[in-house]
Amino acid sequence: MIRALTGFATRNAWKVIAVWAVLGIALTGLGPMLFDKVTQSQSGDFLPRSYDSAAALQIAEDHFGLDPAATVVTVLVARTDDRALTDDDQKRIEAEADRLGKHRVVMPRKKDDPAFLVPDHSQTPKVAPAMLAPDRSFELLAVELTGDSSNEGVQSVYRTFRDDTRERFAEAGMRTGFTGGLADAADSADRDRTAATIGSALLAGLIVLLNVLVFRSVLAALLPLLAVAIVGGAASGAVAGAAALTGLKLSPSTSSLITVVLLGIGVDYLLFLLFRFREQLRARPEQPVREAAAEVAGRVGTAITSAALTIVAAFATLGVASFGDFRSLGPAVAVAVLVMLLASLTLMPALLAACGRGMFWPSRALRRPAREGFAGRFGELVARRPAALLLASVALLGALTAGMVGIRMNYSPPASSGTPATATAAEISRALPAGVSDPTTVYVTANNGGPVAVAQLDGLAKELARVNGIGQVGRTALSPDGRAARIDLYPTADPQSQQARDLVSGPVRAAVAAHTPAGTSAHVGGTAAIFADVSTAIDHDLKLVFPVAAALIAVILLLLLRSLLAPLVLMLAVGAGFTATLGASTLVFQHLRSEPGVAFTLPLVLFLFVVALGTDYNILITDRIREEMRGPGSARAAVARAVRHTAPTIATAGLVLAGSFATLAATPGTEQIAFALTLGILLSAAVLSLVLVPALAALLGRALWWPLRPTARATRSAPEPVNSFERSAS
Numbered sequence: 001m002i003r004a005l006t007g008f009a010t011r012n013a014w015k016v017i018a019v020w021a022v023l024g025i026a027l028t029g030l031g032p033m034l035f036d037k038v039t040q041s042q043s044g045d046f047l048p049r050s051y052d053s054a055a056a057l058q059i060a061e062d063h064f065g066l067d068p069a070a071t072v073v074t075v076l077v078a079r080t081d082d083r084a085l086t087d088d089d090q091k092r093i094e095a096e097a098d099r100l101g102k103h104r105v106v107m108p109r110k111k112d113d114p115a116f117l118v119p120d121h122s123q124t125p126k127v128a129p130a131m132l133a134p135d136r137s138f139e140l141l142a143v144e145l146t147g148d149s150s151n152e153g154v155q156s157v158y159r160t161f162r163d164d165t166r167e168r169f170a171e172a173g174m175r176t177g178f179t180g181g182l183a184d185a186a187d188s189a190d191r192d193r194t195a196a197t198i199g200s201a202l203l204a205g206l207i208v209l210l211n212v213l214v215f216r217s218v219l220a221a222l223l224p225l226l227a228v229a230i231v232g233g234a235a236s237g238a239v240a241g242a243a244a245l246t247g248l249k250l251s252p253s254t255s256s257l258i259t260v261v262l263l264g265i266g267v268d269y270l271l272f273l274l275f276r277f278r279e280q281l282r283a284r285p286e287q288p289v290r291e292a293a294a295e296v297a298g299r300v301g302t303a304i305t306s307a308a309l310t311i312v313a314a315f316a317t318l319g320v321a322s323f324g325d326f327r328s329l330g331p332a333v334a335v336a337v338l339v340m341l342l343a344s345l346t347l348m349p350a351l352l353a354a355c356g357r358g359m360f361w362p363s364r365a366l367r368r369p370a371r372e373g374f375a376g377r378f379g380e381l382v383a384r385r386p387a388a389l390l391l392a393s394v395a396l397l398g399a400l401t402a403g404m405v406g407i408r409m410n411y412s413p414p415a416s417s418g419t420p421a422t423a424t425a426a427e428i429s430r431a432l433p434a435g436v437s438d439p440t441t442v443y444v445t446a447n448n449g450g451p452v453a454v455a456q457l458d459g460l461a462k463e464l465a466r467v468n469g470i471g472q473v474g475r476t477a478l479s480p481d482g483r484a485a486r487i488d489l490y491p492t493a494d495p496q497s498q499q500a501r502d503l504v505s506g507p508v509r510a511a512v513a514a515h516t517p518a519g520t521s522a523h524v525g526g527t528a529a530i531f532a533d534v535s536t537a538i539d540h541d542l543k544l545v546f547p548v549a550a551a552l553i554a555v556i557l558l559l560l561l562r563s564l565l566a567p568l569v570l571m572l573a574v575g576a577g578f579t580a581t582l583g584a585s586t587l588v589f590q591h592l593r594s595e596p597g598v599a600f601t602l603p604l605v606l607f608l609f610v611v612a613l614g615t616d617y618n619i620l621i622t623d624r625i626r627e628e629m630r631g632p633g634s635a636r637a638a639v640a641r642a643v644r645h646t647a648p649t650i651a652t653a654g655l656v657l658a659g660s661f662a663t664l665a666a667t668p669g670t671e672q673i674a675f676a677l678t679l680g681i682l683l684s685a686a687v688l689s690l691v692l693v694p695a696l697a698a699l700l701g702r703a704l705w706w707p708l709r710p711t712a713r714a715t716r717s718a719p720e721p722v723n724s725f726e727r728s729a730s
Contacts, residue, residue: 002301002305005301005345006294006298006349007298008346009297009345009350010290010293010297010352010353011294012350013290013349014350016347017350017354020234020343020346024233025230026237027235027236027237028234028236028237030240030241031237032118033119034240034244035240037244039148039151039249039250039252039254046251046327046328051536052509052523052524052533053525055523056441056523057530059445060486063443063479063481064479064480064486067144069147069148070145071145071146071147071148071149072180072181073142073144073145073161074130074140074141074142074143074179074180074424074428075143075165075176075177075178076138076139076179076424077093077141077174077175078139078174078177079175080173080174080175084137085139089174092174093129093141096168097128097129099168100143100161100164101125101126101127102124103124104122105122105123105124105125105157105160105164106122106160107121118153120153121147121151121153121154121156121157122157123147126144129142130142131436133432134431135431138427138428140437145158145161145182149182150185150252154182155185158183158186162183162186177420179421179425179428179437183420183424184421187420191418199665200663202659202663203662203663204225206659207221207224207656208221208222210655211224211271214652215360215363216363217359217360217363218361219358219359219360220359220360223270223359224266224267225267227348228262228266231262232259232266234339234343235258235262235336235339239254239332239335239336240255242335248332249324249328251325251328254329258336261333261337261609261613262336262337264656264661265308265311265657266344267653269304269308270344271652271653272304272649272653273296273297273348275649276296277293277296278360280292280295281357281360289357293352296352297349301349302623303619303623304341304344305345306556306557306559306623308337308341309341309556310615310619311333311337311612312334312337313556314553314607314608314611314612315329315337315608316330316331316334317545317549317552318330318331318541318545318608320545321544322537322540322541323534323538326541326545326604375643375644375645375647376640376644378644378690379641379647379694380640382639382694383643383694383698384636386639386696386698387695387699390691390692390696393688393695396687397577397580397683400580400583401582401583402583404582404583406586406590407586407598408590408597408598409598410498410596410597410600411535432471432490433491433492434471434492434493435490435492435500436472436490438527439474439489439491439495439526440488440491440495440529441487441489441525442486442487442508442512442523442524443486443523443525444484444485444487444517444521444522445520446520446521447519447520449483452482452484452520454476454485456517457476457485458476459515460487460511460515460522461473463515464487464512467507469507470490470491470492471490472489473488473490474487474489474490489526491503491504496527501535502532503528504524504532505529505532538604541604545604546607549611549612553615554567557615562705562708563704563705563706563707564706565700565703565704565705566626566704569696570619573618573692573696574611574618575611576688576692577684577688578606578607578610578680581679582598582603582676584676586598588675589672602676605673605676606677609677609681610681613684614681614683614685616653617653617654617689618684620649620650621643622693625639625642626705628641628642635702636698636701639694639697639698643690646689647690650685650689650690651690653685654681654684654685658677658682658685659678661678661681662674
């Protein structure tokens with residue numbers, strides 16, 4: 001089937017290219033609009049209703065009219081002379097708040113943005129006085145805006161509102177400050193925009209530079225970026241469209257994550273084809289280019305398909321996770337990778353067939369036989385001294401793995417710093433509890449669905465006020481229908497800190513369980529409660545996803561390699577790479593930089609990306625070793641040839657993929673993930689695929705393929721340069 005698909009693509013090259021171009025342009029344009037409709041921004045919405053904070057969120061929506069898509073911005077209003085607010089000042093603030101709540105904020109649009117493709121987030125905010133500081137130094141306003149805080153359009157609406165509010169109060173002799181999730185996201189985006197642009201430019205430059213150095217060609221340097229951009233746009237649109245049709249809700253980070261994944265694997269797969277295509281044209285210069293492209297695509301297509309299905313299997317296992325963010329991420333990435341796989345078997349072979357030898361212009365490399373070079377010498381070294389290199393690799397991986405000693409998980413979200421929003425939050429916390437702008441809320445309902453009396457909750461409110469770490473308790477408020485009540489708690493700790501989560505999951509929930517009146521049920525909600533439950537859900541999911549994903553990957557390797565021993569070798573290799581990367585990350589961030597621990601998502605991210613994507617390189621080298629062992633000569637000579645042919649491919653692809661992950665470091669809060677993914681891919685490419693696996697293959701010989709050992713053939717399909725092992729064998 002793979003050869004039939006690649007053969008069709010090479011025979012109808014221009015038609016296939018035209019279809020992909022149309023799909024890419026159309027779905028790239030529709031993607032942002034579709035993603036906006038299927039994005040769900042509240043972490044609590046991804047939790048099963050069995051979790052306490054999710055049940056609290058449901059009560060807030062059903063009885064208090066909470067909009068799950070809403071985000072709250074806290075506005076600080078103070079006198080410019082920093083004196084205490086007078087009664088007249090308060091009246092002026094409340095009057096201005098009333099006017100702001102009646103003014104529609106229009107979303108700014110770029111001149112070149114088609115109106116039908118860019119969702120309009122214009123809206124009228126809900127503005128209300130929230131709290132007066134005890135020393136009357138400032139008053140807080142609560143502003144409710146609708147939309148995902150990471151959405152560029154929602155952020156532009158916020159900026160418009162912020163600038164208008166600042167100007168209105170400045171005319172009254174007052175200053176303003178803004179904080180909250182949306183305010184912090186907009187400030188961070190403004191601060192990091194230049195760094196993100198530079199990072200993207202550096203990545204594009206790295207890909208082009210590497211391809212120029214390797215292929216000495218214009219087309220081979222630019223084509224990977226162009227092809228991946230077209231396919232990436234089509235894949236993102238397909239993911240958003242599938243989510244819209246199935247009702248699946250996606251996390252705001254899904255789109256950017258898909259972009260990074262597809263850029264890495266897309267360039268990798270095209271490089272696999274380009275290197276093998278150049279090798280084929282050198283070996284058989286008389287062969288028609290379309291025939292050569294079909295033969296190469298059919299041969300490499302098997303390895304690419306297995307590598308892509310490995311990634312799909314790893315991410316598909318997230319479908320068994322309890323945390324909805326994972327459940328939606330898995331199918332989304334799986335669909336995107338399947339689109340990239342289809343492109344690798346159709347668009348990329350079509351590009352090879354259409355460009356032919358012009359793909360490598362103006363290089364003259366096709367006119368001369370391939371030189372042995374460093375890759376050839378390295379291949380001979382691996383085959384000549386496999387035991388020494390194996391021991392060195394194991395020692396390196398073991399030393400890095402030792403860094404896992406004392407590993408701790410850090411469940412605190414990345415803290416923003418140096419933004420106006422954080423400065424405003426710090427000013428508020430000097431006069432009020434840190435949780436005043438993001439309270440923890442206890443929701444109470446009657447078990448029989450009837451009305452709730454405020455008086456019967458006085459005892460619960462008093463007990464909550466006695467909990468150490470609660471700075472203030474708000475008045476009990478009834479819902480409009482009278483069937484639910486809420487008690488706002490203002491912790492002294494930052495709501496996003498580990499201290500706040502421990503407070504909510506421990507003493508607060510214990511007090512609620514012990515003092516909830518008979519005949520009623522109470523649930524604890526809010527940011528701290530949600531993150532506490534998210535950490536519990538993720539701990540559960542890690543124990544489930546790891547073994548399921550490992551089993552699926554093992555099955556795919558078993559079907560591809562048709563061996564019992566080879567899949568075991570590859571699984572042990574990628575496992576060693578995973579633990580070494582996690583150990584190195586622990587060593588750098590927890591032990592050397594004295595951070596609280598490694599990010600709680602890091603083990604899962606490493607497993608999915610380093611194990612799944614890193615397996616690509618192991619599949620490529622192993623598949624080539626098996627192919628070479630079917631040829632004449634000793635097993636070690638076959639290993640030397642396989643390393644010589646695949647080392648440039650794996651090294652270039654690994655650098656490109658590592659570079660794409662390294663650009664994540666430009667985003668504050670992702671330094672750990674950027675470091676770990678970059679190191680993990682480099683270890684997978686340079687140590688596991690080019691040293692550890694070939695060394696084991698050289699030691700085991702054709703027994704690696706037990707119980708089906710490849711037998712040597714008298715001839716090979718294409719002439720190969722003779723290396724020292726073949727000379728010694730003869």
